Amino acid sequence: MGKHTSNFTYSDSFSTKSDDRHATPPFGMQPQYDLQRSTTISCLGHPSHPVQTGEVICRSCGALAAGAHLGIYQIQQLLGRGRSGNAYLAQHQRSKQAVVIKLFAPDPVSMGLWEAARREVRTITALRHPSILPNFSCTAWYPKLPPGTTRPLPDLTAPYIEQDVYLLTLCQYAPITLDHFLAHYQKSKRAIQEQGPRFLGYLLSLIAQAGTALSAAHAHGIAHGALVPGNILLNNQGHLWVADFGLARLHTPSAPYLPPELYGVRDACLQKGTMTPFWEAITPAGDQYMLATLCQQILSQLLLPADYEHLQPILQCALHQHPARRFASIDIFIHELTEQAARPSHTTGHSLRPAFEVLPQQDQPSSGEYSRGYVQLTPPPSEAYEKQHPATANYSLASSLPPSTPADDWEKLGGKFFTSRDYESAVNAYLQALELDVNKYSCWLALGDAYFALERYSGALGAYERAAALNSYDPGVWTNLGTALDALGRHKEALICYERADQLNA
Structure with missing residues (x-):
C-alpha cells in the first residue's frame, strides 16, 4: 500500500x-530572535523580575534571564512551564538553529533518579526513531561554577542540601x-x-x-x-x-x-x-x-x-x-x-x-x-x-461467511470473532485453521488466548504447549504458558516459564 x-x-x-x-511562534513560521535592547535586564518568568548584569538565573523565581548565554546558545523566550521544569527557546549563535533547552530545578523528590533518567535518554537517543524527539544532551548544570568547571553526576545521588545544581536537556525544536x-x-x-x-x-x-x-x-x-x-x-x-x-x-x-x-x-x-x-x-x-x-x-x-x-x-x-x-x-x-x-x-x-x-x-x-x-x-x-x-x-459478524480455504482465512476470521468477544466462535475458527495446517504456530497461540478468555485454562495450556513445541524461542509463548499455569494453581511451574521468558528477552 x-x-x-x-x-x-x-x-x-x-x-x-x-x-x-x-x-x-505561528505555525509554519520560524521564531523571531531579535531581542529588544534595554539597559534593564529581566528574567523570563511570569511575572518577570529585574536581574543583575551577568546573572543567568533569576533569584526570585528561578527563570532564566532574557538573552542569557548558556555556552554557544542564547536564550530567546520561555516556551512553557512543565510539571518539573521550564522549557526555553534558544538559538545557536553560529548556525542560528533553533533548539529547546529544558531546565529541571533542584528537587529532592526526583533528583535521586537523575542518573537513571540520563541513562534512559541515552538509550532512547541511540534508537534514532523518527517519532521520538531527538535529545542532543542531558547533563547536570551548575550556574554558579566558573566556565569549564565540572562535577561528576554520580555525586548527585547523595542527599541534596545544595541548591546550585540543575538538570539541563537540549533537544530539537518542534x-x-x-x-x-x-x-x-x-x-x-x-x-x-x-x-x-x-x-x-x-x-x-x-x-x-x-x-x-x-x-x-x-x-x-x-x-x-x-x-x-x-x-x-x-x-x-x-x-x-x-x-x-x-x-x-x-x-x-x-x-x-x-x-x-x-x-x-x-x-x-x-x-x-x-x-x-x-x-x-x-x-x-x-x-x-x-x-x-x-x-x-x-x-x-x-x-x-x-x-x-x-x-x-x-x-x-x-x-x-x-x-x-x-x-x-x-x-x-x-x-x-x-x-x-x-x-x-x-x-x-x-x-x-x-x-x-x-x-x-x-x-x-x-x-x-x-x-x-x-x-x-x-x-x-x-x-x-x-x-x-x-x-x-x-x-x-453474524453475516460473515466462513471461507472454505485457506488456513490463513480461518485464522483471520477467528481473530474477528475474538475481537467481538465471541470466543466460542473464535475457538471453532482456529480449530478449522489447524485442521488445514496443524503446524500454524500463530494459530495455536490464538487458540490458547480464546480458551483462556473462556476460562478453559487446561485447553489454553495445551494450545500454548503446542505453540512452544513449534517455536521454543519466542518469549511470548513462555509468558503465556506461565499465565495458564498460574490460573491452574501450578505456580512453581509458572515461575520456571517466566524465567525462561526473561532469559529469551535478555
Whole structure:
C-alpha cells in the first residue's frame, strides 16, 4: 500500500498574538530572535523580575534571564512551564538553529533518579526513531561554577542540601504542541467534520506515529510514564514526535492521564517524598492507557460522535481499569484501531476507510507479542456504554461467511470473532485453521488466548504447549504458558516459564 501523504496542513493565516512573548511562534513560521535592547535586564518568568548584569538565573523565581548565554546558545523566550521544569527557546549563535533547552530545578523528590533518567535518554537517543524527539544532551548544570568547571553526576545521588545544581536537556525544536493542534482545528471544526472519515484517517495516522515511538521504547525496556498533551509535538507537515522519554517519569501525570493502577503509587510517592515508586511501577500497559486517553480526547474534540463511535470498543479495552485486560501491546492496540476504522460503520452505513492511506500496511501482530501478565484478552466495554450503544458495543459478524480455504482465512476470521468477544466462535475458527495446517504456530497461540478468555485454562495450556513445541524461542509463548499455569494453581511451574521468558528477552 502506498505511503500516506496528507493534504491537511496548517493555514498560513494562523498566528498567535504578537504581544504574547511566551507564545509558541505561528505555525509554519520560524521564531523571531531579535531581542529588544534595554539597559534593564529581566528574567523570563511570569511575572518577570529585574536581574543583575551577568546573572543567568533569576533569584526570585528561578527563570532564566532574557538573552542569557548558556555556552554557544542564547536564550530567546520561555516556551512553557512543565510539571518539573521550564522549557526555553534558544538559538545557536553560529548556525542560528533553533533548539529547546529544558531546565529541571533542584528537587529532592526526583533528583535521586537523575542518573537513571540520563541513562534512559541515552538509550532512547541511540534508537534514532523518527517519532521520538531527538535529545542532543542531558547533563547536570551548575550556574554558579566558573566556565569549564565540572562535577561528576554520580555525586548527585547523595542527599541534596545544595541548591546550585540543575538538570539541563537540549533537544530539537518542534513548533506545535498537541494543545495548539487541537485549538487550531477547532476553529474550523465544522469544515473538518464534513470530511468525517477522511479526517479520521488523518488523526489515526498521527496516533499511529505516537504508537510506533512507544512500541520502540517498550522493546528496549523503557516506558514513557507521562504521555500528556505537552509531550506530543508536531510540525505543519503532519509529523509527530513523542518527547521527554526518560524525563517524564520524574513526576506523575495528573488526571485523566494517570492510569488507575498508579493512584496508590502516586500517594506513596507523596508520603515518602521520592518518585522512585512511580519510576519503578510504570509499565507499557500504563502508556497504552495514556495513549488511549489522548486518542479519546482528540477524536471527541474534533469529530462528530457518529464518526468514531465504532472505535469505542477498542478504546474501552485500552482504557480498562485492570492492566491485564488491556491489549497485549501498543502495536496490537493501534492495529485494532486502524482495522476497525476501515470497517463499515454501523451508524452511518458508509465505509470509514480513509480517502488516503493512514500508514503503510504492517503485518498482523503475532498473538505471541506479550509481556508478562498481559495476555491478549479483549474485555467487553463498560455496561453503561453497551446500554447507550448496543449496535456498536459488539461488532456484527453474524453475516460473515466462513471461507472454505485457506488456513490463513480461518485464522483471520477467528481473530474477528475474538475481537467481538465471541470466543466460542473464535475457538471453532482456529480449530478449522489447524485442521488445514496443524503446524500454524500463530494459530495455536490464538487458540490458547480464546480458551483462556473462556476460562478453559487446561485447553489454553495445551494450545500454548503446542505453540512452544513449534517455536521454543519466542518469549511470548513462555509468558503465556506461565499465565495458564498460574490460573491452574501450578505456580512453581509458572515461575520456571517466566524465567525462561526473561532469559529469551535478555
